[in-house]
Amino acid sequence: MSNAIDQTRRMLSLVTYLRERPGARVGEVARAFGITERELVGDLNVLPMCGTSFRGGDLLDIDTDGERIWWHNADDVAQPLRLSSDEAISLLVAARAVAGLPGLRERDRAALTRAVAKLEAAAGDAAEGSARVGVTFEAEGSVFADADRAITERRRLWLRYYSSGRGEMTEREVDPIRLVTEGHTYLEGWCRLSEDRRMFRLDRIADIKVLDVPSDPPPLELRDLSEGLVRPAEDDPQVVLEVGPGGRWVTEYYTYENAMELPDGGLRITLRTPDPAGLLRLALRLGADGRITEPPDLAERARSTAADALARYADTGAAG
Amino acid sequence: MPIAKSERLMNLALCLMNTKRPLSKRELRDSIEAYREAADSASEDSFNRMFERDKDDLRELGLVIDVDENALDGELGYLARRDRNRLPEIALDAEEAAALSLAAGVWTQARLAGAASGALHKLRAGGALAESDGAEAHSALEPRIPAREAAFEPLLAAARDRRPVSFAYRKSGAAQPEQRSVEPWALECWHGHWYLAGWDRDRKDVRVFRLSRITGRVKARHDAFRAEVPDHVDVRQHVARFAGEGATATARIRLRRGAAFPLRTKALNAEPVDADWDELEIPFGHGLAADLTEFGADVVVVGPAELRSDVIARLRAVAGSTGAAGIEAAVAVATTGGSAQ
Numbered sequence: 001m002s003n004a005i006d007q008t009r010r011m012l013s014l015v016t017y018l019r020e021r022p023g024a025r026v027g028e029v030a031r032a033f034g035i036t037e038r039e040l041v042g043d044l045n046v047l048p049m050c051g052t053s054f055r056g057g058d059l060l061d062i063d064t065d066g067e068r069i070w071w072h073n074a075d076d077v078a079q080p081l082r083l084s085s086d087e088a089i090s091l092l093v094a095a096r097a098v099a100g101l102p103g104l105r106e107r108d109r110a111a112l113t114r115a116v117a118k119l120e121a122a123a124g125d126a127a128e129g130s131a132r133v134g135v136t137f138e139a140e141g142s143v144f145a146d147a148d149r150a151i152t153e154r155r156r157l158w159l160r161y162y163s164s165g166r167g168e169m170t171e172r173e174v175d176p177i178r179l180v181t182e183g184h185t186y187l188e189g190w191c192r193l194s195e196d197r198r199m200f201r202l203d204r205i206a207d208i209k210v211l212d213v214p215s216d217p218p219p220l221e222l223r224d225l226s227e228g229l230v231r232p233a234e235d236d237p238q239v240v241l242e243v244g245p246g247g248r249w250v251t252e253y254y255t256y257e258n259a260m261e262l263p264d265g266g267l268r269i270t271l272r273t274p275d276p277a278g279l280l281r282l283a284l285r286l287g288a289d290g291r292i293t294e295p296p297d298l299a300e301r302a303r304s305t306a307a308d309a310l311a312r313y314a315d316t317g318a319a320g
Numbered sequence: 321m322p323i324a325k326s327e328r329l330m331n332l333a334l335c336l337m338n339t340k341r342p343l344s345k346r347e348l349r350d351s352i353e354a355y356r357e358a359a360d361s362a363s364e365d366s367f368n369r370m371f372e373r374d375k376d377d378l379r380e381l382g383l384v385i386d387v388d389e390n391a392l393d394g395e396l397g398y399l400a401r402r403d404r405n406r407l408p409e410i411a412l413d414a415e416e417a418a419a420l421s422l423a424a425g426v427w428t429q430a431r432l433a434g435a436a437s438g439a440l441h442k443l444r445a446g447g448a449l450a451e452s453d454g455a456e457a458h459s460a461l462e463p464r465i466p467a468r469e470a471a472f473e474p475l476l477a478a479a480r481d482r483r484p485v486s487f488a489y490r491k492s493g494a495a496q497p498e499q500r501s502v503e504p505w506a507l508e509c510w511h512g513h514w515y516l517a518g519w520d521r522d523r524k525d526v527r528v529f530r531l532s533r534i535t536g537r538v539k540a541r542h543d544a545f546r547a548e549v550p551d552h553v554d555v556r557q558h559v560a561r562f563a564g565e566g567a568t569a570t571a572r573i574r575l576r577r578g579a580a581f582p583l584r585t586k587a588l589n590a591e592p593v594d595a596d597w598d599e600l601e602i603p604f605g606h607g608l609a610a611d612l613t614e615f616g617a618d619v620v621v622v623g624p625a626e627l628r629s630d631v632i633a634r635l636r637a638v639a640g641s642t643g644a645a646g647i648e649a650a651v652a653v654a655t656t657g658g659s660a661q
Binding site: 003005009012013016017020033047051053079081085087088090091095098099101107111112115118121122124129134135136137148151152167168176182203225245246249264266280283285288289291302303305306307308309310311312313 | 324325329333335339351352377378380382383404407408409410411416417422426431432434435436438442444445447448460462466479492493495496505507508509510511512513556578579580582585610611613614615616619620628632633634636
């Protein structure tokens with residue numbers, strides 16, 4: 001019933017808002033509350049059923065002609081309400097986290113710091129719990145600042161970028177779209193090398209330059225990232241890994257299709273990736289904690305890569 | 321059609337906020353149509369449960385509801401006093417309001433996303449947010465705080481209310497989860513993953529848990545904390561140390577030029593060995609052997625010897641596995657090694 005909770009929360013603020021703004025426009029009110037006009041009209045249908053007593057004739061006399069909203073018996077029922085504990089926590093934790101992001105513009109940082117101080121004072125006891133939740137965003141400050149500037153000034157970027165999948169340094173020009181922070185910070189951009197949309201992790205950008213060339217990405221719809229930043233396509237090649245208990249962490253770092261429990265406490269993990277060779281690094285990292293089982297040629301490559309690495313120790317005469 | 325819950329909650333809130341004296345449960349039932357319907361059509365018990373749940377819901381939304389035990393001839397009386405429920409004076413300028421709106425959008429978790437937008441609504445309705453003229457430029461940033469772990473919401477509530485919890489937890493590398501009983505002190509999100517620090521009642525010590533390793537439901541207990549909560553709980557430092565940061569020892573490695581950039585960024589110093597290879601000194605913290613093995617033949621460990629043999633053992637495990645699919649084989653290799661994380 002979280003919808004009922006959210007709607008109640010909204011309606012409590014709505015009455016305060018409407019009291020201060022007689023004849024408010026439906027479109028503006030919907031925008032201010034981040035809801036559709038239809039949702040707002042839904043709220044406006046409920047409010048006239050509410051009051052301090054349904055028999056006393058003191059129901060809220062709120063109506064709308066579809067364009068403006070009128071409250072005919074507005075009285076002092078609608079004072080601005082204190083913040084709840086969750087409300088104070090959600091705002092304060094978020095504001096502190098963003099304010100701590102390396103590379104954020106100083107003006108934004110200063111504004112957030114001031115807002116946090118004011119909120120703490122206004123929230124009183126409700127702010128107490130916010131010290132018990134912390135979020136650290138990672139970003140490389142100077143790279144962040146350059147990417148941020150390029151987006152605002154609509155200019156193209158030149159990157160020396162370490163491609164984790166291929167394990168090598170690449171150079172490319174990118175038309176930046178946005179910066180996304182989720183643990184690490186990523187630059188989403190249109191890559192002129194691959195002529196495709198790509199995510200670049202800032203800590204893998206070895207060098208960055210803002211070019212004197214206008215950014216010109218093709219018209220793109222911003223993707224919804226709520227399911228995670230990396231979403232493999234359905235026709236990407238499939239890879240199967242079997243891991244022991246010590247390799248279960250793979251499911252926390254890789255988007256996977258399926259993870260089947262194995263009797264020893266391990267998992268058989270099926271995932272899709274556009275670049276299976278990128279999983280060789282994972283296979284090496286897993287060591288004794290897991291291995292690739294399919295496709296067989298990838299499994300074989302993992303073994304031969306490890307054998308090549310071992311040969312270097314044999315060469316230096318100390319393979320143990 | 322039964323009356324919608326939002327209408328019922330709204331009526332209860334308005335009644336409680338607009339009364340000068342405490343109202344009894346009976347008076348509230350007689351004033352609110354939804355309660356009359358419930359009392360008429362269902363049992364007294366189910367009305368009572370509904371009333372208790374509704375008060376809890378309104379309290380979650382921030383309403384302070386006072387209970388007066390003596391007001392009404394032995395019946396409990398309820399009211400939400402105006403002075404205790406009013407938003408204190410607060411005014412955010414346009415810059416502060418815009419920055420706060422950006423920050424409020426970080427939550428991907430439904431409960432906190434709802435709370436954050438609800439908080440902005442309260443501030444806006446109360447006239448606390450100056451309208452922006454839209455002229456200033458802001459960082460072109462979309463910060464997001466992930467919280468996909470099912471344990472997040474119950475642990476947040478428990479840490480907020482200082483309630484002990486119990487849950488099944490699978491330690492890194494453990495085949496089976498174990499039941500843990502914890503007084504939750506603080507939650508921290510680091511590198512996109514959530515951690516809990518708290519007092520482990522059975523181990524009688526501070527422990528840090530990774531939320532993704534909690535299996536099954538988090539059960540809230542109703543007793544109080546027994547251990548004293550420290551003023552400052554540094555979850556981050558603990559987790560970062562486990563991720564290999566803050567190490568004081570160092571290791572020497574050889575690295576093929578152009579390869580393994582993430583290792584190169586950690587280097588304390590680097591010098592060329594020949595045309596293709598560099599020798600680097602890097603911090604030797606927890607998890608380094610796995611980090612190095614990942615780069616295969618592009619990395620050779622010079623020393624110390626324990627790190628070198630650890631990496632060699634890991635490489636042998638990969639090079640030696642037979643490839644014939646089968647759970648038995650996976651069991652055999654999986655039980656021999658240490659954990660990568």
